[in-house]
Amino acid sequence: MANYEKLYEKINEIIGDLTPLKADCGVLCGHACCKGDENTGMRLFPGEISNLKVKETEDGTLLAVCEGRCNRNERPLSCKIFPFFPCVDGDKKVYVELDMRAKRLCPLVEHADEIRFDPRFLRAVERVGKILVKDEKCFEFLMKNTEEIDMFGALLG
Numbered sequence: 001m002a003n004y005e006k007l008y009e010k011i012n013e014i015i016g017d018l019t020p021l022k023a024d025c026g027v028l029c030g031h032a033c034c035k036g037d038e039n040t041g042m043r044l045f046p047g048e049i050s051n052l053k054v055k056e057t058e059d060g061t062l063l064a065v066c067e068g069r070c071n072r073n074e075r076p077l078s079c080k081i082f083p084f085f086p087c088v089d090g091d092k093k094v095y096v097e098l099d100m101r102a103k104r105l106c107p108l109v110e111h112a113d114e115i116r117f118d119p120r121f122l123r124a125v126e127r128v129g130k131i132l133v134k135d136e137k138c139f140e141f142l143m144k145n146t147e148e149i150d151m152f153g154a155l156l157g
């Protein structure tokens with residue numbers, strides 16, 4: 001079993017304070033992605049520990065439930081990389097994509113063509129993906145999410 005504590009420590013160092021824009025994108029949307037409640041949650045990556053309340057879905061996915069507030073440094077990895085995702089192909093090649101599952105929620109996805117994202121953030125998400133892909137459980141998780149993102153991309157354009 002991988003040493004997940006070390007793995008996520010390293011990942012958190014890589015992401016640091018980086019965010020998709022150099023400015024706070026929450027002013028655009030009233031922090032739409034942080035309107036959590038009892039019925040929604042952010043998926044935890046394999047082996048990721050959260051100080052938030054965690055619930056398990058029927059298919060065994062663990063969700064961190066936040067009710068719209070968290071200690072920023074301890075927010076789940078899904079929140080740190082949102083609205084991007086380190087997608088993978090079958091050869092374990094990592095490529096960073098907008099997470100099309102967030103298209104209806106996040107103005108950054110809707111208006112991505114007009115936005116200059118912070119390249120340091122995008123590079124950090126790619127580095128994170130390259131670390132995750134080396135762990136088999138994380139690779140499977142990345143694959144599953146990539147398939148979902150592709151499906152949403154195909155439906156929503």
Ligand code: SF4
Binds near residue numbers: 028105108
């Ligand atoms: S929904 Fe998108 S634009 Fe709004 S705070 Fe979240 S990431 Fe930023």
Ligand code: SF4
Binds near residue numbers: 071
């Ligand atoms: S855990 Fe924090 S960053 Fe993530 S959705 Fe909740 S309030 Fe927002």
